[in-house]
Amino acid sequence: MAEQEENHEAPAEPIKDAPPEPIMDAPAKPAAAGHGHADDGPPADPLAALTPAGRELLDVSLEVLKEFDPQAGALDDIPQVSVAKQNTRQVCQLIKDDPRIAAKMLLCMSCVDYSEYFEMVYVFQSLEPERTFALRTNVPYSDAIVPSVTAVWRAADWYEREAHDLFGVSFDGHPDLSPLLLYEGFEGYPGRKEFPFNEYEEF
Amino acid sequence: MAQVSKTTNRNGEPIEMLLNMGPQHPSTHGVFRMVLWVDGEKIVDVEPHIGYLHRGSEKLCEGEQYNQVITLFDRMDYIANFNNEQIYCRAVEKLMGLEVSERSEYIRVILCELNRIASHMLFIATMGLDAGAMTPSMFCFRGRERIQGLFEAVSGARMMHNYFRFGGLKEDVPDDFVPQVRELLELVKADTDESDKLLSFNEIFLARLKGIAVMTAEDAIDYGLTGPCLRASGVDYDVRKAAPYSVYDRLDFDVPIGLDGDCWDRYYLRVQEIYQSIRIVEQALDQLPEGSVESSLGRRLLRPPAGEVYVRAENPRGEIGVYLISDGSDKPYRVKVRPPSFCNLSALKHMLKDCWIADCVVILGALDIVLGEVDR
Numbered sequence: 110m111a112e113q114e115e116n117h118e119a120p121a122e123p124i125k126d127a128p129p130e131p132i133m134d135a136p137a138k139p140a141a142a143g144h145g146h147a148d149d150g151p152p153a154d155p156l157a158a159l160t161p162a163g164r165e166l167l168d169v170s171l172e173v174l175k176e177f178d179p180q181a182g183a184l185d186d187i188p189q190v191s192v193a194k195q196n197t198r199q200v201c202q203l204i205k206d207d208p209r210i211a212a213k214m215l216l217c218m219s220c221v222d223y224s225e226y227f228e229m230v231y232v233f234q235s236l237e238p239e240r241t242f243a244l245r246t247n248v249p250y251s252d253a254i255v256p257s258v259t260a261v262w263r264a265a266d267w268y269e270r271e272a273h274d275l276f277g278v279s280f281d282g283h284p285d286l287s288p289l290l291l292y293e294g295f296e297g298y299p300g301r302k303e304f305p306f307n308e309y310e311e312f
Numbered sequence: 313m314a315q316v317s318k319t320t321n322r323n324g325e326p327i328e329m330l331l332n333m334g335p336q337h338p339s340t341h342g343v344f345r346m347v348l349w350v351d352g353e354k355i356v357d358v359e360p361h362i363g364y365l366h367r368g369s370e371k372l373c374e375g376e377q378y379n380q381v382i383t384l385f386d387r388m389d390y391i392a393n394f395n396n397e398q399i400y401c402r403a404v405e406k407l408m409g410l411e412v413s414e415r416s417e418y419i420r421v422i423l424c425e426l427n428r429i430a431s432h433m434l435f436i437a438t439m440g441l442d443a444g445a446m447t448p449s450m451f452c453f454r455g456r457e458r459i460q461g462l463f464e465a466v467s468g469a470r471m472m473h474n475y476f477r478f479g480g481l482k483e484d485v486p487d488d489f490v491p492q493v494r495e496l497l498e499l500v501k502a503d504t505d506e507s508d509k510l511l512s513f514n515e516i517f518l519a520r521l522k523g524i525a526v527m528t529a530e531d532a533i534d535y536g537l538t539g540p541c542l543r544a545s546g547v548d549y550d551v552r553k554a555a556p557y558s559v560y561d562r563l564d565f566d567v568p569i570g571l572d573g574d575c576w577d578r579y580y581l582r583v584q585e586i587y588q589s590i591r592i593v594e595q596a597l598d599q600l601p602e603g604s605v606e607s608s609l610g611r612r613l614l615r616p617p618a619g620e621v622y623v624r625a626e627n628p629r630g631e632i633g634v635y636l637i638s639d640g641s642d643k644p645y646r647v648k649v650r651p652p653s654f655c656n657l658s659a660l661k662h663m664l665k666d667c668w669i670a671d672c673v674v675i676l677g678a679l680d681i682v683l684g685e686v687d688r
Contacts, residue, residue: 266658
């Protein structure tokens with residue numbers, strides 16, 4: 110059934126919005142959106158999608174984390190700061206403990222492969238008041254080690270093991286980075302862009 | 313294969329007994345394996361092994377066009393297909409700034425809530441089975457089957473519906489949808505009443521579940537538990553209330569909260585949630601507007617503008633999050649899913665410590681995991 114469905118949609122008429130796209134902004138590199146500064150700046154204000162409350166939280170967090178040189182940004186409508194990777198551990202501790210942010214819950218930890226570097230994106234939730242907050246850090250291929258935040262949130266444990274499995278990012282201070290999703294002895298990092306979709310050795 | 317950590321029992325002697333549960337075990341709800349370090353009947357440590365169902369869904373998403381990814385989302389949490397479709401569609405809609413027609417929003421909410429009921433019914437059934445009660449499972453499966461029947465009438469498939477589209481639905485619901493759902497709700501309510509009366513306050517059931525695997529609110533938050541597992545610990549957190557999406561802000565419903573954070577609370581919350589979902593569906597039916605469900609996109613190839621979004625929703629099992637990155641091409645650059653079961657399951661190690669072996673099955677059962685989503 111599903112196939113039929115797709116066939117229906119696949120032979121789509123000549124793509125209507127193909128021409129405008131490249132003109133607008135089709136950078137060869139995917140949007141490393143958050144880093145509100147150095148990027149070429151046609152999409153005006155990277156913080157535009159933030160709500161007033163989000164802006165307030167962003168200002169507060171910049172104040173809280175000021176010794177770690179945070180860069181303001183936004184993950185769509187979620188306020189976000191970027192920090193250097195060696196500071197993530199202390200920054201996370203502050204994000205959790207400082208009453209002005211108090212993000213008690215780690216919602217999501219995601220690793221994104223940009224072919225030259227990884228990006229770790231952390232999404233937090235504070236429950237009272239209910240707010241979401243994001244943290245981002247760049248991890249170069251050559252030095253793919255990030256301080257582990259398992260000591261801050263125990264929820265980070267499996268996320269970090271997953272990122273280790275699929276992307277080969279190492280987490281300094283993680284108690285046990287044994288394979289979680291893959292079987293022992295699997296070669297390669299299937300999450301990375303370079304990993305082929307088909308030509309790999311099956312178990 | 314398991315990494316044996318040198319644990320010692322209370323007398324300081326090394327643990328000699330390892331108990332292997334799964335991967336093929338009826339109470340692991342899929343292919344899940346855990347190795348238990350036991351001291352007599354007490355569990356000292358546990359090592360959960362997941363990944364038997366790992367299909368690399370997130371990676372596969374990167375190789376499919378946007379509209380094809382919906383089918384992959386169907387197969388993550390295969391008990392709550394509609395909820396998964398909805399979150400992914402919302403992510404793409406948000407990325408593109410796409411308007412969804414009122415009618416489609418309402419139909420989505422109705423179907424999602426019905427799916428929540430179906431999912432919770434399956435949970436009650438398996439929870440009963442895990443605790444040794446056979447009969448409630450029959451009632452629940454009967455009720456679930458009715459809902460599945462409706463889903464089939466609507467989408468053409470009992471599971472893996474592939475019914476939601478960006479900005480709308482595949483097609484409008486059948487003409488007799490509203491009366492059909494109303495009739496269904498009556499039956500579902502009766503089914504739930506029946507199994508609730510049979511099971512919830514049954515003495516043996518209470519003895520098996522009360523006070524088992526208590527999670528404090530602090531621990532639950534620290535482990536990132538969400539959904540009924542978190543609310544059982546007394547934390548009032550439901551994404552439908554905290555960050556209302558779709559039309560949930562126009563619907564009146566309560567979020568049941570537990571008191572003790574034990575297995576029974578986790579069970580009973582879900583029973584209560586069924587009644588709340590029925591309330592939501594009833595209101596949504598009343599408010600269901602006329603109009604089109606056709607997507608404004610038509611059937612052309614999708615190329616959302618470069619950018620990224622993180623969207624959240626309340627699935628039957630907890631909070632699901634989708635982090636979607638687009639690079640302007642016709643395929644997503646990265647799709648990261650925050651599956652609720654994954655985080656809930658990671659707390660298992662903590663929950664099982666110092667429990668009896670006999671409780672291990674109900675503790676796992678009360679978490680209500682779906683391995684398709686855990687392993688992706």
